[in-house]
Structures are given as C-alpha cells and as structure tokens.
Amino acid sequence: MTEVKAYGAQDKEADLKEMTIERRDTLPTDVKIKITYCGVCHSDIHTVRSDWGPSMYPVVPGHEIVGEVIEVGDEVSKFKKGDLVGVGCLVDSCQECSSCESDLEQFCLNGATWTYNSKDKHTDGHTFGGYSQEVVVDQNFVLTIPKNLDTKAVAPLLCAGITTFSPLHHWGVKEGMKVGVVGLGGLGHMGLKFSHAMGAETVMITTSEGKAEDAKRLGADDVLISKDKDAMKSHKGSFDFILNTVPVSHDINPYLELLAIDGTMCMVGAIEPLPDVHGGNLISGRKSVAGSLIGGIKETQEMLDFCGEHNIVSDIEMIDMSSINEAYERVQNNDVKYRFVIDMESLS
Template sequence: MIMQQVKAYGTEDPSTPLHELTIKRRALQAHDVQMEILFCGICHSDLHQVKADFGQYPPPIVPGHEILGRITAVGDHVKNFKVGDLAGIGCIVDSCDHCEYCNEGIEQFCQQGVTFSFNSPDKVSGGHTFGGFSKSYVCNERYVLKMPAFENLAAAAPLLCAGITVYSPLKHWGAGPGKKVGVLGIGGLGHVAIKIAKAMGAEVVVFTTSESKVEDAKRLGADFAVLSSDADAMAAYTNKLHFIIDTVSAKHDVNTYLGLLRHDGTVVLVGLPPQPLEIGAFNVVMGRKSFAGSNIGGIAETQEMLDFCFEHNITADREIINIQDVNTAFERLEKGDVKYRFVIDMASLTQ
C-alpha cells in the first residue's frame, strides 16, 4: 500500500518524553477523507496509554483522539463530505460494520474488535493507528463526524471523547426532568457531564475532593456541590440520587457513592482507574442498586451529542497549548492541574 509521511508528536517508550517524529499514514482510499488537524484535545486515557498503564504498546505511539480539523481531500466514493468541511474524529476509526453491535449503532462494542484512533491494529494498512498529535489524519468517512460551526472550535474538540463519554450514559440511564443526577469528580469528563446533565433537565449534584472546585461546580451549572470529606454533607444525600456518573480515573471507594443512591439507582463508571475497584456485596444487594460502566458511544450517537451540544452552547473549559508544551501538560494533567481540558493548537506543529 502507498503510504505518506506525516509530521507528528509521539514516543517509542513510556520512559521517553513525547517528541517530534515522522509517521506513515495510508494514502487516500476510495471511501476515505483526509483532514488537516486544527485542534486535538488531551484526554486522561492518552496519559494512561503513553505511560503503558494498560500494557506495553508497539512503538511508536502517537496519542490523540479528540481530533477536529478541516477536510483537505476526499476519495472517489465519498458521499457525505467535501473539501473545506469542518469534521471531527473521535475514538473509533473502524469496525467490522456487520456484527450485531455495529448494526445497532454501538460500534464501540464491535464483536470483531473496534479500531481506535491510535495504538490499535489498522486492518487497512496492516500497521497500527496513529492519533491526532499530528499534521493530518486519514479515515473512512463512516467514522468521521460532521462538526457543527461552534464559535470556539478549540473548546469543541474535547466533545469528541469527553462529550460522548458522558452523554451516552446520561441518555441511556434517563437523565432528565425529575431526576437527581450525581457527578463524581470535576475534571475533563466531569465538568462536561455537569453541563450536559443540566441541559437535559436533571437536578445536578457534584461531589469533589477539592474545596476550590465546590464553587466552580456551581459556575458550571450544578445545583449543589458537596465536598466528599464533609461527612454531614455526604450523609444528607443518603438514598437520594437516581444516578451517579463516576468520572474518576484513579483508585477510589465507590461504596460511599452506592450509599447515596435511591433504590434501583446506578453508579456508572466512565473513568478508567488502572487498579481494580472493590464493591461490597451489601452495597448493591440492599436497594437493588447497580454498579455499571459505559464506554464512549457509537458514531450516530456521537453526532447526536455534537448537535445537542451545539444547540445548547456546550463546550469544554479549555487551556490551549502548543504541541511543544505537551510533556508539561501531561505532567500537570497527572496532578489534576488543569481547568479542565488541554487542547493543542496543531498549527504549532509546523512552527
């Protein structure tokens, strides 16, 4: 297969900082589009992958799966995009397209294995995928999103992972009028969850370990914010919440939050702690409560989310950086020192 060379930022080893390198992307196929990447968000799972928290990766790794750009070329059989269109690529860039899950529009659960934006075997090229910390991306149009004309495009880029990661479970578990929804953690995922849950019409209660974020939660739209170390404030919500979305990506005690659920309530984990979490049997048996998980969303639902966020003027609170500052950004992300999402201005890659 003909390949093209593309400038990118990545690393060959978890102990080596990200640096400029050249990768090979496949040339445009009949159903592909090529985009110039304008902005790429930095997700906590990018950090996990670079550090090999989920296992060693084939070198090199180029992170990035919140990819917003402009179409620069289209294959001969492309129907839904033209050169000049704004477009987005999230976590999914390929699937089998015919299994039960793909037919239901939940490609993220593809029975034959989904192809992710980076660090995933690429069935087309025979190599593996490289992410959005790069000059351009080539993808089958089926997995490319039509990007609404957000006033601030950089702030919209994180919706391609953070947005769908919280939108999908909020919709699936029925967040809306008459529902009390808890949001555990105010970070890249949690701050978007507050905005979306509120726009859906739910009453939103935020739980945070950071005193400084209690007031910020209200700025983001939460009805109430609770410092999780305040035992009395926590006790006031015992058996009160219909649903809690857990966005924490570090080891934590979820049993405390199971106790805040009403009967038949659910805590849904969307963060990715690298260590196992323990669940006490009585914390789910009493009250018929559930501890569940959710993983991004399908392509159609991601498009639905983008349109919903555009309609309700929802974007991420972001700090824009140059690609040359990405290692410092990863260090700050690991410490929780960002409000609330780093977004790379990819024009800096050519500087």
C-alpha cells in the first residue's frame, strides 16, 4: 500500500479536509495514475452527505479524473508511462455477466465497483475517488484522452459527458431529428453540445429566460421557456427525443406533451419519484419515458473520441483543493458555469 494525500469527509456532517489514504500496490493489470484534474459532480455531495443511504467514511469523492500514467503492472498492454488518461465513475466489474459482455459495466449484474464509496475487491477497504494525488485502476477501466483537447476541461466528460452522450447515442440522435434538453446545468450544457454536434435541431427547454443566450452559445438552435404556455403549445408533439437533466422530482407531463409520435424522453437526473405520470400521455402517441445511467467503458471511450473529433469539452471554473467546501455550496445553489474542476497540483 502507498500513502497519498487526499481530501475527504469523516462523516456526513463534516466539511471536507485533507487526509491521508492508502492506495493498493499496482497489480499486474493495474495502471497507477498521477491525478492532475478532477471534476466536481453533484453526486460527490450526495455521497458525502449520505443522501442516498449511509456512505462508507471517510468518503473521498471525485469520479471525473484526468491524469498521467506513472506506473503499469506487468500484464498491462493498453497503457504506458506518460500516457494521458481518464477515469470515470467505474473502476471495476465482474467482466463476465451479460451486462459486462454487452459493454454495459454500469449495470454489472454482480455489482460494479464505483470509483468511490464501493467495496474494493482487491483490499479490505472501500474505494476512494479522485480528490487525491494518485489512483490505481485496472487497465480495463482506464480511458484514453484525445491529445487535442484542453485537458482540464476534459475531466467533466468522464461523468457529465458520458451521462448525456450515452442516451443521445443510444436513441440514435442525428441530423433531421428535433431534440430537447431540459435543464441547463452541468449535464444540460453537455447535452446541448452533443446534440448539436450530432446534427440534431437542438432546443433548450428551461424555466429561466436568463439562460437563453448562454444556451445558444452552447449549441441550442432555439430556446423554449417552459413557463410560457403558448410557446409550449407551439412545440407540442414535435420532439423526437428529450433529454431531461433536471436533478429533482418534477411534473414530467408537460414535457411528454412535447414529444412526437414514438418519441422518447430520457431521465438522467431525477432518481426520485415523479408524481402522476399520465398514462394517457404515453398511450396517445406510443411515447416512452426512459432512464439512463452514465455509460459503459466502450461507449465512454467513443464519447471521448467524439469529443476529440468535434473539439468538445466542458465549460469549467478552476478551483484549488482547499476551496472545495465553498464550491459545494455554490453547486448546491446552482451557481457554476458549468462544472468546477479541481487543480490537483494544489493538493501537493
């Protein structure tokens, strides 16, 4: 085991502060990464606060990791020292079940190993995330980062990026389709960029008129203010696909009415109960409400390659590690455009 510096919380009420954690020694198929940048995801905060059930403390969050390979195990074939790499939400899975065989490791039937707050099958302990100097990950869960991109702005692609790319990709978004993105935050701003780059007519759907200009800069062809009943009516029945990034429970019926025949709305934010989904809104037009969770490793690499090709990165605000608690408050107040990224040099 190797001791490294990290930032984490000792219990669900604690602020994050510097601590020392142990990383496992590099196994034959492992890659050791010096972390240079790590994005700040709302899930980090939920886990620190045990919002989704009791977390394993200390929690060291962070699953939008970018860094440089500094050591590889004897059997590693895919990476070498000096490579620029990324790690997202997943660091292991059984590799044998039907989900893993279908490149959907996030749905591993034997339980995926998440980047933090998951039992580590190689140690007695649990996993620690990217708010730290180094991480050791099996080569099958390490991604290659296109060299032409701004490295620090790549970090959020590993969660916010794949979370929005995967449903757009899975449901076949392309030129000739009309796509709505509901909610303009860390996820929504990536949804706009991807939908636009895939060639779809892209409409930002938001409650805030103030977001219109920024939405257009990010790739929206049009902005639909969801509080404007006339505007909603004029777009009724016209969307082939809607990506709903709203992170909390809300009434989805007005959005279902926007869908065209055979249209799908995919939820990527709200894991809570959605009140009163009208059956008639699904039946009239053979519509679907679906959900999607990040993406598998193969698709995450495809997303990164797509970003390289289309020169897509996240809009970010850089912070030092010591500012993380203030950053958490700002994330909770929706006060970030559109993702914080920690300069991990600030921890050394």
